[in-house]
Amino acid sequence: MKKIDRLIGREGEEIPGPTADPLSHLTAEHDIAYTCKPWDTGAVVGTTELIPDGMKIVGLPVGNAKFVIAHVNTKADEHAERLKHIQTLGRKNPHLAAITMHYCCVTRLNYLLQCVPYSVAPEPYDRAYKDILETWQTLADVTHDELNLPFVRERVALPFAYGGQNITDFSATGDAATIACWANIANDLATHVPGLEDLDASKTRAEDLGQTLQRAPRWGGILAAHKRLQKYTTLPPLRNFTAGGVPAKKLHTQVTNAIHTKSINDMLTALAAPSSRLLSKLKKAPGTSGCEDPAGVMAAEIRSLSGEGALEWHLQTPFKPSLTVDAKTYSVLVHLELSLPTGCTSTPGPATHARLCDSSMTSGGSRTILHDTVRDAIHGFANESGCVSFLEPVGILAAATRPGQKTRPDIAISDFDMADTLHPDRRGGIVVDVVTAHPVTATGKPRGLGPSVHGRNAARVDGYTADIVHEAKLNAYSHETSRGRHEVIPFAVETYGRLHPAALNLLDRMSHCAARRHKTRDPADFAAHNAGHIRHRWVRELSTVRARALGYWLRGHTRHHAHDVEAARLVDSTNLLARDLMSAQPGTHQTNPDPRGIAKTTANDAADE
Numbered sequence: 001m002k003k004i005d006r007l008i009g010r011e012g013e014e015i016p017g018p019t020a021d022p023l024s025h026l027t028a029e030h031d032i033a034y035t036c037k038p039w040d041t042g043a044v045v046g047t048t049e050l051i052p053d054g055m056k057i058v059g060l061p062v063g064n065a066k067f068v069i070a071h072v073n074t075k076a077d078e079h080a081e082r083l084k085h086i087q088t089l090g091r092k093n094p095h096l097a098a099i100t101m102h103y104c105c106v107t108r109l110n111y112l113l114q115c116v117p118y119s120v121a122p123e124p125y126d127r128a129y130k131d132i133l134e135t136w137q138t139l140a141d142v143t144h145d146e147l148n149l150p151f152v153r154e155r156v157a158l159p160f161a162y163g164g165q166n167i168t169d170f171s172a173t174g175d176a177a178t179i180a181c182w183a184n185i186a187n188d189l190a191t192h193v194p195g196l197e198d199l200d201a202s203k204t205r206a207e208d209l210g211q212t213l214q215r216a217p218r219w220g221g222i223l224a225a226h227k228r229l230q231k232y233t234t235l236p237p238l239r240n241f242t243a244g245g246v247p248a249k250k251l252h253t254q255v256t257n258a259i260h261t262k263s264i265n266d267m268l269t270a271l272a273a274p275s276s277r278l279l280s281k282l283k284k285a286p287g288t289s290g291c292e293d294p295a296g297v298m299a300a301e302i303r304s305l306s307g308e309g310a311l312e313w314h315l316q317t318p319f320k321p322s323l324t325v326d327a328k329t330y331s332v333l334v335h336l337e338l339s340l341p342t343g344c345t346s347t348p349g350p351a352t353h354a355r356l357c358d359s360s361m362t363s364g365g366s367r368t369i370l371h372d373t374v375r376d377a378i379h380g381f382a383n384e385s386g387c388v389s390f391l392e393p394v395g396i397l398a399a400a401t402r403p404g405q406k407t408r409p410d411i412a413i414s415d416f417d418m419a420d421t422l423h424p425d426r427r428g429g430i431v432v433d434v435v436t437a438h439p440v441t442a443t444g445k446p447r448g449l450g451p452s453v454h455g456r457n458a459a460r461v462d463g464y465t466a467d468i469v470h471e472a473k474l475n476a477y478s479h480e481t482s483r484g485r486h487e488v489i490p491f492a493v494e495t496y497g498r499l500h501p502a503a504l505n506l507l508d509r510m511s512h513c514a515a516r517r518h519k520t521r522d523p524a525d526f527a528a529h530n531a532g533h534i535r536h537r538w539v540r541e542l543s544t545v546r547a548r549a550l551g552y553w554l555r556g557h558t559r560h561h562a563h564d565v566e567a568a569r570l571v572d573s574t575n576l577l578a579r580d581l582m583s584a585q586p587g588t589h590q591t592n593p594d595p596r597g598i599a600k601t602t603a604n605d606a607a608d609e
Helices: 065-090 094-115 122-140 152-156 170-190 219-229 238-242 251-272 276-284 294-305 327-337 350-356 366-384 416-422 464-476 478-483 501-521 531-555 565-573 576-584 598-608
Strands: 031-033 042-044 054-057 060-063 389-391 411-413 430-437 487-494
Touching (some): 060 065, 065 122, 094 122, 094 170, 122 170, 276 294, 294 464, 327 531, 366 389, 366 411, 366 501, 366 531, 430 464, 487 501, 501 531
Parallel strands (some): 430 487
Antiparallel strands (some): 031 042, 389 411
16 A cells, blocks of 8 residues: 555544654554445554454555455456447547547556555456457457567557557556555655564565564565566665665656566567567568568567657547547557558558658658648647748748759748747748658668668667658758758658657747747646647647548558548548647738648549559
């Protein structure tokens, strides 16, 4: 249980709290009220023969093993019933259903795991995990055969920030929760329990611990959990916990992240030098069959998906239509993120990557769609920040001095509040040029292979694809950067959503301008003028419109719906976010008078297919 500072008796008397003795209520002879039915029943703390099997305190079970296990079973049953309703909701809106499951069901059970160790009630925890996994499979339309393909189950278990689907087995993170809870209470308990200060991970036998383990056998579970976690991260000795030398805040998250980091590194290590057995499985897998380098392709995809901004769309609360992913598109995107066949080409494997690698010169190609979607979203963010921005301005840059140089950027931001305050040497403002790229080539191998890059490629280096297109775009504007009038910022986005650090830095700078603007308009709305909150919201919105555009474009190339008119219409709706933002503050933006007709070009491309 977590430390309880105060208990109020049935008659209203206050049991001594932390100002007197933090744990005096454990032995004080006061009646306390149950927090569950029957409400009129009390228990005397400190007199064991009068205490029943257990009680709920601040919603958590405190009592013997039988009582605690029954409580976890009850929670698992409650969630099993609610997950049925989530599956029903998922038939119409799987995006909203998945968000509800992650924010409610998964979060609540993770909290319970911090208070009731996995080793106490493994069966109900396993049952709850199975129900959550099956619900997710229903929402994403992922079969058991697909789940058992190489590395799919392991990738599903990773959090979104690591390129997974956030469906983690409670048995994998149970030790982290136990140690984090122990760090929270060990210092207080050490002052009241004789011999506890001698507890040490190096002492595994009960006789070495004096009377400690004999009084409380459950502490042996802490020793075992501490020992198992050493293979993921270096933890201080348990004596440091009881001495108060280990900060408890966010320890659970830190240790859990170490577990996930090892998991993703193990996968990348196996893919870097695949065994003949693994290579055979990958070549037979529907999502990678026919690829020139299936192991490298999967490694490149894992690295791209684990970058910042990649999978934020999964947690974007879809309060408005422009930020909702419909049922068909949701399944396509999840399959794409797990290297599973999406049904979006006549043949699996390289054909999917060929579609995703269409040249930006191709009318209606995927890179054109993603480029325009990202560009319009950034234009909307600049408008919200109060900056004066122009789409595709002409005549503001220096003339090209050699072939390949560009003279028309995607966006010009001429607001001196951001340009001059943060970069006073750039009097002309900021010009932004969006570039998107896929980490895999059209022939089905990681981008960047070959002696010219000395082995540095998308399968071995995080953010490699974003880096090379970022540098290429800077080179295209070398004539302007040498002149020094404008600050040139390439906004590089990988197809799977990873953002280049320069792109994140631009969002950060604009968010500070937006925060100052909101603060002057509504000083009482602290969330509105929190720069970090604004930046986080923009990253999620950008991830969502990118995912929508990609999913709708892929749907337009399915082998069963080659003329998916609905998908073409939905591609155009991805510009709703930018239009919503721009219409919110009229008069602070300039738009291109003749924007590209995305829906039309996509429909033509589908007809060509």
